[in-house]
Each structure stands twice: as C-alpha cells, then as structure tokens.
Amino acid sequence: MLELLLCSMITIFPDYLYRRYVQGKRLGREITFYSVWFELRWGIIACLMLTVGLITMIFYFHPSTSTATLFYRTVPIVPETTGRVAEVNFNLSAPVKKGDVIFRLDNSKQQAALETARRKIAEADAALNAAQADVLKAEGQIIEAKGSYQQASDELDVKRELQRRNPGIVPQRDIEKLEVALAGRQGGVDAANASKQSAVIRATALLPAEKASAEAALAEAQVDLDKTFIRAGFDGRVEQFLLRPGDVVNPMIRSAGVLIPEGAGRRALSAGFDQIEAQVMKVGMVAEATCISKPWTIIPMVITNVQDYIAAGQFRGGEQLLEAQATVRPGTILVFMEPLYQGGLEGVTPGSSCVVNAYTSNHDVIEAKETGAFKRFALHAVDATGIVHAMLLRIQALVLPIKTLVLSGH
Numbered sequence: 001m002l003e004l005l006l007c008s009m010i011t012i013f014p015d016y017l018y019r020r021y022v023q024g025k026r027l028g029r030e031i032t033f034y035s036v037w038f039e040l041r042w043g044i045i046a047c048l049m050l051t052v053g054l055i056t057m058i059f060y061f062h063p064s065t066s067t068a069t070l071f072y073r074t075v076p077i078v079p080e081t082t083g084r085v086a087e088v089n090f091n092l093s094a095p096v097k098k099g100d101v102i103f104r105l106d107n108s109k110q111q112a113a114l115e116t117a118r119r120k121i122a123e124a125d126a127a128l129n130a131a132q133a134d135v136l137k138a139e140g141q142i143i144e145a146k147g148s149y150q151q152a153s154d155e156l157d158v159k160r161e162l163q164r165r166n167p168g169i170v171p172q173r174d175i176e177k178l179e180v181a182l183a184g185r186q187g188g189v190d191a192a193n194a195s196k197q198s199a200v201i202r203a204t205a206l207l208p209a210e211k212a213s214a215e216a217a218l219a220e221a222q223v224d225l226d227k228t229f230i231r232a233g234f235d236g237r238v239e240q241f242l243l244r245p246g247d248v249v250n251p252m253i254r255s256a257g258v259l260i261p262e263g264a265g266r267r268a269l270s271a272g273f274d275q276i277e278a279q280v281m282k283v284g285m286v287a288e289a290t291c292i293s294k295p296w297t298i299i300p301m302v303i304t305n306v307q308d309y310i311a312a313g314q315f316r317g318g319e320q321l322l323e324a325q326a327t328v329r330p331g332t333i334l335v336f337m338e339p340l341y342q343g344g345l346e347g348v349t350p351g352s353s354c355v356v357n358a359y360t361s362n363h364d365v366i367e368a369k370e371t372g373a374f375k376r377f378a379l380h381a382v383d384a385t386g387i388v389h390a391m392l393l394r395i396q397a398l399v400l401p402i403k404t405l406v407l408s409g410h
Contacts, residue, residue: 006388007050008043015043054385061360061382062389063277067332068289068354070345072265076255077102077238080227085247085256093239096232096259103243103256107228114225117218124211131203138196235262265350269301272332273358281306285358287337288390290397292404293352298397300340303358307334355400357393359386 019025019039031039083105090102232238241257243249249256269289273281287301312331315322337356339345348354362379365371371379 004051007047007054011047011050012040012043015040057382058385058389061280062357062386063273063280064357064389065271065273066355068269068271068356070265070348070350070352071270072350073261075259077230077257077259078251078255079105079230079249080251082250083228085243085245085249088243088245090238090241092241095237098232098234100232102230102232102238105228107225110221110225110228114221117214117221120214121211121218124207124214128203128207131199131207134199135196135203138199232259236260266345267338269337269354271335271337271356273335275310275330275333278333280360281333281335287356287358288393289354289356290393290400291348291352291354292400293349294347295401296397298394299344301337302340303335304338305336355396357389
C-alpha cells in the first residue's frame with residue numbers, strides 16, 4: 001500500500017492535474033466514478049507498472065523475512081553408563097555451575113571394585129616387602145654357602161699338601177670325598193646366588209609390575225565410580241528436569257533432562273531468506289530486526305555469516321534413489337546476524353520469532369571513480385528505497401502486538 005501511494009504521487013496525481021487544469025475536466029462532471037479508468041488510464045497503468053517495479057526492487061535489494069529465530073543449543077543430560085538414580089540434587093528448573101553434581105547413580109558395585117583394587121595394591125606392597133626380606137635371606141644363604149665352600153676348599157688343600165709331603169699319609173679316598181664335597185659346596189653357592197637373583201627379580205620387576213597393574217585397576221575403578229556422578233560441563237540451567245530417585249536412565253534410550261548453556265541464544269540471530277536473495281546477501285550488510293518477545297523495538301544488526309548450502313538439498317546415501325519431487329518446499333538461505341551494538345539482544349527471549357530486514361549498501365561503488373553517472377543514479381535510487389522497507393518494518397513493529405493479541409483469534 002505504501003509503495004502504491006508513493007507511485008501514485010508521480011503517476012496518477014500528475015495525470016489528474018493535467019486533466020483538471022490543462023483539459024479543464026472536473027471531478028463529478030467529466031471525471032466520474034465510471035470514467036476514471038478512461039480519463040486516468042495512462043496514470044493508472046504507469047502507477048501499476050511503477051509499483052510492481054518498485055516492490056520488486058525493494059524486496060530484491062532490501063530483502064525481508066519473518067522466519068528469523070534466536071536459536072540456542074541444548075545439551076541432553078545423559079550418563080555414560082546405564083544405572084538406577086540414587087540421588088537428585090536439582091529440581092524442575094534451576095541454575096547450575098560447572099562441576100556441580102546434577103544427580104548420582106547407584107554406585108555400590110563401583111565402590112566395591114574400588115575397594116578391591118585398593119586391597120590389591122596393599123597386597124602388592126606386602127608381597128614387595130616379603131620379597132625384599134627374601135633378598136636379604138638369599139644374601140645370608142650366599143654367605144653361608146661361601147663359608148662352607150671355603151671350609152671344604154681349605155680342608156682339601158691341607159690334605160693335598162700332606163699327601164704331597166708324605167705320600168700315603170692321607171688316604172686317597174679321603175681326598176676324593178673332599179673333592180666331591182667341595183663340588184657340592186660350589187653347587188650350594190650357585191644355588192644361593194640363583195635364589196638371590198630370583199628374589200631380586202621378584203622384588204624389582206615382577207612385584208612392581210603387579211603393583212602398577214593394581215594401581216591401573218584402581219584408576220579404572222575410580223573412573224567408573226566418577227561416571228556415576230553426572231556433573232554439569234559448563235555454567236547453565238537445567239530445564240524440565242523430572243528425574244527422581246529410583247528412575248533408570250540409559251545413555252542410548254532415555255536422557256535425564258536438558259541443560260541449556262549460559263548465554264545461549266543471546267549472541268546471534270538466524271534468519272532464512274528466499275533463494276532468490278542468494279546474490280544479494282553478503283557478509284557485512286546492515287539489518288534490522290523486531291522480535292515478538294520484545295515488541296515496539298528495532299534492533300540494529302549486522303550480517304556476520306551466510307551459509308553456503310541450502311538445507312533442503314541435503315541427502316544421505318542409502319538404498320533408494322533420490323527423487324527431486326520429494327523436496328516440495330524450496331529451502332532458504334540461512335544467514336547469521338549479530339547485534340550492531342553490545343547488549344542489543346538484551347530482553348529478547350532465546351527462541352523468540354523475529355521479523356528481519358536487510359539493506360543493500362552501494363556506497364563504495366557509488367564513490368568509485370570508474371562508476372558512470374547513470375549507474376550512480378540507479379544505485380542511489382536502490383539505496384534510497386531502503387527507507388521504504390525500514391518504514392514498513394517499523395509499521396510491522398507497531399502492529400505486531402495488536403496482530404498477536406487481538407487479530408490472531410486468541
């Protein structure tokens with residue numbers, strides 16, 4: 001309607017002035033309700049053509065959409081293991097801090113496994129102390145075996161010396177017995193050394209490895225126990241948290257509730273524009289938004305990102321061929337916008353629906369020296385028509401509460 005009124009001021013109105021003051025025709029006489037079309041046909045046709053062209057230019061270069069939403073991320077509260085709830089620390093809706101225990105699963109099995117792992121470590125420590133005592137015992141046995149060997153060796157040397165000085169004084173059988181005893185004593189020394197080596201290996205390698213395995217089992221049991229305490233990974237708020245002690249939760253089937261990060265939905269506004277605007281939407285474009293949750297307010301925005309893909313065209317590989325007719329509704333160009341000024345989205349409830357206008361600016365092209373006069377004039381006209389869309393947005397902001405509360409049929 002606004003575009004039609006503007007166009008009529010430079011088409012129908014001049015046509016009427018020409019008929020009235022040049023041709024002398026008057027309303028109610030020559031120009032009647034039945035003769036309006038014939039008398040003002042040139043102005044009416046020009047007005048309609050100009051209105052259609054103006055509307056097309058405005059909506060193309062200054063696109064608008066009502067599918068804009070403050071999307072926010074929600075994180076399901078899901079345990080890593082299946083279990084029965086033993087303790088719940090929060091109600092239906094409550095703020096949480098990072099690290100707070102939201103609820104706890106029954107962990108009697110995990111605590112038993114943790115205690116078993118602790119006992120294994122204590123057992124390994126006791127065995128290590130015993131092994132160190134075995135090393136000391138083996139060292140004593142080595143000393144004893146070496147003493148016995150030395151005693152037998154000395155006695156054999158004496159017998160041999162006597163036999164050398166006075167042959168026949170010592171029976172040959174005694175010397176042979178001493179040689180056999182000396183060999184046995186050498187075997188005792190070797191056995192004592194082997195026993196010490198075995199005790200040392202047990203004390204320095206085997207038992208420390210068993211203790212390390214027990215400590216690893218203790219760490220694993222502690223991790224399993226920690227998994228029964230479901231904590232908040234960040235500051236936020238739990239919503240619709242209906243979990244109660246005795247409920248069974250399963251990470252694959254049932255989540256415990258929803259955790260909303262702090263500040264979610266208060267940074268960027270996501271809007272879907274028609275595909276025909278793909279060549280117009282650029283990063284850095286200025287935009288304006290008005291949201292239902294904050295009526296009568298225009299929020300200056302700036303486009304920070306334009307998604308390169310249209311979601312309606314995505315598909316997953318499977319056993320069926322893609323049918324193009326399955327995509328009934330054409331997708332939109334997803335655009336992300338942030339407030340031009342800090343705190344611009346304060347008071348806007350996350351998830352709120354908004355109406356957004358984006359404005360094309362050709363200032364750099366107009367200021368360029370290589371731009372011709374006609375092109376400059378055309379670009380000036382394009383930029384100037386943005387005020388029409390800005391006025392329409394403000395009219396929408398004014399009537400939005402009335403449309404929502406009165407005309408929606410509630």
